[in-house]
Amino acid sequence: MTKMSDVAKLAQVSTATVSRVLQKPETVKEETKQKVLEVIKKLDYQPNILARNFRRLETKTILVVMPSILNNVFSQIIVGIDYEATKSGYQVILGNTMQDEQRALGLINHLKQKQVDGMILLTARLDMNELVKISKEYSVVLVSDFLENKNVLPTIAIDNMKESYRITEHLIKLGHTKIAHISGPLDMSMSRDRLSGYQKALMDHNLPIEYGYLEKGDYSFQSGYDSMLSLMDLKCPPTAVVAASDRMAMGAVKAAKKKGVQVPNHIAIVGFDDIEFSKLFEPALTTVAQPFFEMGKKAMSILQQQIAGEQINNDIILLKSELKIRESCGFNLK
Amino acid sequence: MTKMSDVAKLAQVSTATVSRVLQKPETVKEETKQKVLEVIKKLDYQPNILARNFRRLETKTILVVMPSILNNVFSQIIVGIDYEATKSGYQVILGNTMQDEQRALGLINHLKQKQVDGMILLTARLDMNELVKISKEYSVVLVSDFLENKNVLPTIAIDNMKESYRITEHLIKLGHTKIAHISGPLDMSMSRDRLSGYQKALMDHNLPIEYGYLEKGDYSFQSGYDSMLSLMDLKCPPTAVVAASDRMAMGAVKAAKKKGVQVPNHIAIVGFDDIEFSKLFEPALTTVAQPFFEMGKKAMSILQQQIAGEQINNDIILLKSELKIRESCGFNLK
DNA sequence: TCCAAATATGTAATCGATTACATGTTATTA
DNA sequence: TAATAACATGTAATCGATTACATATTTGGA
Numbered sequence: 001m002t003k004m005s006d007v008a009k010l011a012q013v014s015t016a017t018v019s020r021v022l023q024k025p026e027t028v029k030e031e032t033k034q035k036v037l038e039v040i041k042k043l044d045y046q047p048n049i050l051a052r053n054f055r056r057l058e059t060k061t062i063l064v065v066m067p068s069i070l071n072n073v074f075s076q077i078i079v080g081i082d083y084e085a086t087k088s089g090y091q092v093i094l095g096n097t098m099q100d101e102q103r104a105l106g107l108i109n110h111l112k113q114k115q116v117d118g119m120i121l122l123t124a125r126l127d128m129n130e131l132v133k134i135s136k137e138y139s140v141v142l143v144s145d146f147l148e149n150k151n152v153l154p155t156i157a158i159d160n161m162k163e164s165y166r167i168t169e170h171l172i173k174l175g176h177t178k179i180a181h182i183s184g185p186l187d188m189s190m191s192r193d194r195l196s197g198y199q200k201a202l203m204d205h206n207l208p209i210e211y212g213y214l215e216k217g218d219y220s221f222q223s224g225y226d227s228m229l230s231l232m233d234l235k236c237p238p239t240a241v242v243a244a245s246d247r248m249a250m251g252a253v254k255a256a257k258k259k260g261v262q263v264p265n266h267i268a269i270v271g272f273d274d275i276e277f278s279k280l281f282e283p284a285l286t287t288v289a290q291p292f293f294e295m296g297k298k299a300m301s302i303l304q305q306q307i308a309g310e311q312i313n314n315d316i317i318l319l320k321s322e323l324k325i326r327e328s329c330g331f332n333l334k
Numbered sequence: 335m336t337k338m339s340d341v342a343k344l345a346q347v348s349t350a351t352v353s354r355v356l357q358k359p360e361t362v363k364e365e366t367k368q369k370v371l372e373v374i375k376k377l378d379y380q381p382n383i384l385a386r387n388f389r390r391l392e393t394k395t396i397l398v399v400m401p402s403i404l405n406n407v408f409s410q411i412i413v414g415i416d417y418e419a420t421k422s423g424y425q426v427i428l429g430n431t432m433q434d435e436q437r438a439l440g441l442i443n444h445l446k447q448k449q450v451d452g453m454i455l456l457t458a459r460l461d462m463n464e465l466v467k468i469s470k471e472y473s474v475v476l477v478s479d480f481l482e483n484k485n486v487l488p489t490i491a492i493d494n495m496k497e498s499y500r501i502t503e504h505l506i507k508l509g510h511t512k513i514a515h516i517s518g519p520l521d522m523s524m525s526r527d528r529l530s531g532y533q534k535a536l537m538d539h540n541l542p543i544e545y546g547y548l549e550k551g552d553y554s555f556q557s558g559y560d561s562m563l564s565l566m567d568l569k570c571p572p573t574a575v576v577a578a579s580d581r582m583a584m585g586a587v588k589a590a591k592k593k594g595v596q597v598p599n600h601i602a603i604v605g606f607d608d609i610e611f612s613k614l615f616e617p618a619l620t621t622v623a624q625p626f627f628e629m630g631k632k633a634m635s636i637l638q639q640q641i642a643g644e645q646i647n648n649d650i651i652l653l654k655s656e657l658k659i660r661e662s663c664g665f666n667l668k
Numbered sequence: 669t670c671c672a673a674a675t676a677t678g679t680a681a682t683c684g685a686t687t688a689c690a691t692g693t694t695a696t697t698a
Numbered sequence: 699t700a701a702t703a704a705c706a707t708g709t710a711a712t713c714g715a716t717t718a719c720a721t722a723t724t725t726g727g728a
Contacts, residue, residue: 003684014708019686029706049447051684054388055713061427069409069416070610078403082430086437091449092428093395096416103420113383115425221614250614276404277611280555280584337714348678353716363676385714389683 002045011039022047058117062303065095065107066122072275073292074122077143080296081120088304090117101127111138118303121145125188139306143299144290146189151314154306156299158321160190163288164197164242166323167270170286171240172205174331176268180213180238182227182248194244194272213238217248224251228269232259239267240329246271246278246287253283253328264330274324283327291319336379345373356381392451396637399429399441400456406609407626408456411477414630415454422638424451435461445472452637455479459522473640477633478624480523485648488640490633492655494524497622498531498576500657501604504620505574506539508665510602514547514572516561516582528578528606547572551582558585566593573601574663580605580612580621587617587662598664608658617661625653 008015013036020028021036028036039045053059064081066074078092085092093116095107104126110116111134118139124131124147134140135153142155171179181198184191195214202209212234217223224243228251231237243249249271253263263269263283271278274289298317306312342349347370354362355370362370373379387393398415400408412426419426427450429441438460444450445468452473458465458481468474469487476489505513515532518525529548536543546568551557558577562585565571577583583605587597597603597617605612608623632651640646 017707046447048684049449050388050391050393054384055685057384059384069403069412070406072404072406075403075409078428079430082428094412094416094426094428096413113380115383254614280588282616351677382714389715
């Protein structure tokens with residue numbers, strides 16, 4: 001393997017000069033530079049990245065931590081991250097926690113061991129104290145979920161409360177008064193925000209908040225299915241359901257169909273996320289489309305600033321999302 | 335940051351001994367070992383991975399190259415890879431080619447620059463000569479797709495021909511005689527195998543192979559949709575369609591519905607892959623389930639053997655897949 | 669008890685790029 | 699022309715773990 005000293009020897013310069021040609025070309029005389037570049041090409045010299053990383057104590061690699069890449073929502077964010085990362089020569093390492101605390105801690109260790117220059121979290125479900133500590137010492141950005149203590153680390157997300165409010169309001173405007181909610185796990189800030197938005201919409205329109213109309217799911221298809229079965233068993237079942245994810249909405253629709261209840265004729269069901277399959281689903285889901293790609297891009301770009309040592313304020317950056325009105329809410333406007 | 339020499343000093347030994355405690359503990363006297371381990375714990379010493387990588391000229395990192403992580407098929411394989419990789423301390427780097435030759439070459443460069451110890455390809459759509467060359471020099475494993483020149487690099491896949499044969503035969507046994515095929519891009523070995531299986535099934539059952547019954551898609555929903563429209567426009571349209579992917583099958587179903595043709599009543603449609611939504615789709619897709627997780631695991635384990643320098647024969651390893659008979663083929667056996 | 673073999677540990681070179689600092693060279697100005 | 703600034707290049711230390719080789723210590727056998 002050709003190394004820098006080989007290039008230096010053949011070009012009759014020092015390794016320092018070769019290095020400068022590569023790092024700060026403007027500090028090298030044109031003539032020398034040309035000579036060195038020629039030799040580099042001739043010997044097909046490639047710098048040893050491992051040596052470079054070691055010397056610089058950086059890896060040009062970032063870690064993305066998420067529950068599982070199987071969830072298409074995360075894949076979409078990752079594509080945005082990857083897009084931005086590639087532009088500036090960063091590599092992206094995958095960290096599936098599989099909801100396992102132990103795995104998550106192992107991943108965080110990569111940061112401590114300087115195996116990666118920074119970390120993007122696609123969910124905040126880690127030990128809170130640990131996270132706060134970590135984010136003080138290393139470059140970390142949070143996407144899509146929030147942290148209890150705001151302003152601890154930069155966060156990219158959408159305004160879950162507002163969007164949840166909007167989609168609930170949409171149902172109200174369609175005439176629904178008995179609206180249920182299938183929430184995500186309430187230890188997630190995101191889930192609570194979506195719940196709040198739903199509740200606020202009801203209150204603002206003078207509708208009662210029925211305790212029985214709140215079902216707690218976990219964003220999975222199955223939990224949507226089960227929750228819907230419970231809702232339909234109520235003495236006075238809802239005529240509309242706001243699910244906190246498309247997967248749960250799909251589960252709910254399937255449950256309704258199973259019981260012979262038609263969507264949207266008998267009951268309106270809306271979701272959240274706008275995953276790939278939502279428009280193919282029958283009925284096509286009315287939902288809130290998140291700008292996943294943009295979120296990923298933005299997160300990566302903030303992370304890079306952090307890594308570069310720029311002063312970052314730990315603001316929450318809210319990106320714009322879009323209400324997608326399709327069939328599952330009834331009154332398809334298409 | 336504590337370094338090895340700090341530990342050595344405090345433990346009153348040389349760095350060589352500290353290193354040995356970590357690398358080859360059995361060569362160090364019990365007493366010394368204990369002393370060193372104590373100091374390591376006391377100082378919370380973590381070896382500098384960058385220095386180690388540099389010295390060893392390895393990264394404990396592997397690269398997964400695929401068209402796009404958005405495709406759930408790839409995510410599933412990756413989970414298998416990641417599972418196996420994590421077990422032995424490997425990291426997984428994502429390489430989305432986005433179907434862009436340039437990006438693909440950039441990724442391969444990571445191998446050449448020793449930024450990764452090995453590479454797993456989730457598709458063979460790269461420059462063939464380059465690939466053959468690369469695979470001679472570096473550790474590379476191919477998953478799911480095949481290479482023209484067999485036995486160039488280890489390959490993990492399913493028997494596409496056989497499975498395509500089986501699912502086609504299933505339609506024949508249901509009484510269909512006019513069966514069309516929507517293939518993948520025919521520059522992929524995988525696509526050609528699925529086509530061959532379909533053709534062989536027809537021939538073995540003395541059915542004619544109509545040229546008009548072959549539509550070329552690209553595995554996408556849209557191409558399935560478009561292909562189906564063409565098929566329905568034929569003078570004598572097929573009564574069954576074998577699509578080479580579930581996405582295309584879904585596209586085909588949607589196209590059929592759009593034209594008022596019922597599935598499976600008027601026409602049977604089957605797919606390939608068994609992606610997450612295939613069972614939620616209406617009608618639920620009859621399809622071939624691939625053991626993605628296992629494929630990923632196996633690929634990673636072979637790759638590790640290669641990296642470790644073991645002699646690998648470039649066999650094709652075929653894993654077992656399963657015919658999932660659901661609604662879209664009619665005669666639901668459930 | 670003595671010596672060879674087996675163990676245990678230390679010394680110092682090494683991996684290859686980077687960079688602070690020193691030195692050398694050219695351009696600029698009075 | 700001399701003095702200084704500006705530019706160009708070289709020297710050599712550095713990053714921190716690993717390991718070949720050298721040296722020291724212990725063990726076991728005769």
